[in-house]
Amino acid sequence: MDSSMGLCARNLPGGDHSEFMRYFRNLVAAEVTRLKFIGRRQPWTRIRASLRRLLRFCIPERIARTRNAGVFAAVLTLLITATPSSLHAAEPARKDTVTVDDKTEAVIKGGLKWLASKQLPNGAWGTSGDEQRNPVAITAYVLMGFMSAGQLPGEGEYGKNVTLGTQYLLDQISAEGLFSNRNSGQYMYGHGIASIALAEIYGTTRNPAMKPKLEKIIRIIIASQNREGGWRYRPVASDADISVTVLQVTALRAAKNGGIDVPQQTIDRAIAYVKACQHAPSGGFAYQPGRDPGFARTAAAIYSLQVCGLYDDPMVKQGSEYLLKNYQRNDQWFTYGNFYAAPAQYMIGGETWTKWYAQLKEVLLRNASAAPGGLFYWEPKLDAGYGGVGPVYCTAVYTMILAMPYHYVPLYQR
Numbered sequence: 001m002d003s004s005m006g007l008c009a010r011n012l013p014g015g016d017h018s019e020f021m022r023y024f025r026n027l028v029a030a031e032v033t034r035l036k037f038i039g040r041r042q043p044w045t046r047i048r049a050s051l052r053r054l055l056r057f058c059i060p061e062r063i064a065r066t067r068n069a070g071v072f073a074a075v076l077t078l079l080i081t082a083t084p085s086s087l088h089a090a091e092p093a094r095k096d097t098v099t100v101d102d103k104t105e106a107v108i109k110g111g112l113k114w115l116a117s118k119q120l121p122n123g124a125w126g127t128s129g130d131e132q133r134n135p136v137a138i139t140a141y142v143l144m145g146f147m148s149a150g151q152l153p154g155e156g157e158y159g160k161n162v163t164l165g166t167q168y169l170l171d172q173i174s175a176e177g178l179f180s181n182r183n184s185g186q187y188m189y190g191h192g193i194a195s196i197a198l199a200e201i202y203g204t205t206r207n208p209a210m211k212p213k214l215e216k217i218i219r220i221i222i223a224s225q226n227r228e229g230g231w232r233y234r235p236v237a238s239d240a241d242i243s244v245t246v247l248q249v250t251a252l253r254a255a256k257n258g259g260i261d262v263p264q265q266t267i268d269r270a271i272a273y274v275k276a277c278q279h280a281p282s283g284g285f286a287y288q289p290g291r292d293p294g295f296a297r298t299a300a301a302i303y304s305l306q307v308c309g310l311y312d313d314p315m316v317k318q319g320s321e322y323l324l325k326n327y328q329r330n331d332q333w334f335t336y337g338n339f340y341a342a343p344a345q346y347m348i349g350g351e352t353w354t355k356w357y358a359q360l361k362e363v364l365l366r367n368a369s370a371a372p373g374g375l376f377y378w379e380p381k382l383d384a385g386y387g388g389v390g391p392v393y394c395t396a397v398y399t400m401i402l403a404m405p406y407h408y409v410p411l412y413q414r
Contacts, residue, residue: 317348335383
């Protein structure tokens, strides 16, 4: 529960107290559910200790000076002294009714088991040629898959696998803050997704050993933002496109949520660039301003706007409608696009998420391959072209999508 420490009102846009309470409530609920799922006894002493630290450090001065300070502190105090049953009773009903059925849960567990079996001795993942050429990115995608099912470093059935994968990523970070050669073809893709994974793990575990390296890789992102507010393939402030930009701004937001210093101006400029990529006639988003829209680009754009707090922005609604109209089962970027589209529609919730999850679940379950021992995995056959990359990448992304109704990833909680 130490992840709650980073989601202070002072770290949110404008110090919005109601947004802080929504984050706080979601984190408490997610922790309770996660601990139940992974089969551990709920460590209420540890949770209460985290909440006490939250009460001490996370009420900003601007709240302390208002007449609402007593009410705010009282709410946190009630949470600290709550019993497991009273906390569950006080938990508000979620807007969506999407749940994981038994068949889907079996596939999720089988996917996690298959991924664990494919981990390399050094902690990385990658079996196909493309995966082996990009172990940092593939390992990060796998860690996101494990986290979506409540697995954290040292916690859960696959806690050891998550620990090894996390350490692998940390070991790849140079003194400069880079994961590999900055001149490699599409470097910032891997840097972005690895930064997201590490920021989420840090925010959830608050492991002090991670912070210095996390700060270094975040500084690389901040320094590489170009004058338009976006990013491109290399860690230099030159060109920009939406596919690279959304990864960097999401990493910045995840790091900021975890208490890492990120200038709000950097995020605001990135949001402006993403919005500049909208194709107004269709409601979709383009690779760069002035170009044609696409499914994956639109999914990535509205996903990034939402994680930055713009849940009700008209562009998000228009983009969501574009996705519903342009969903294809054999799109060239099916896997990549749905890595963004699923959490984007999840954050919208309601009928939109219900419809999206149902149609995507049907496709994913029908195309899952079974292996002896209750294992499940996916070959990259749902992508019409190169986009599938390999079985580890596909299995990680699809497992993450199927597990989203568990509500475990703090970044995706509205």
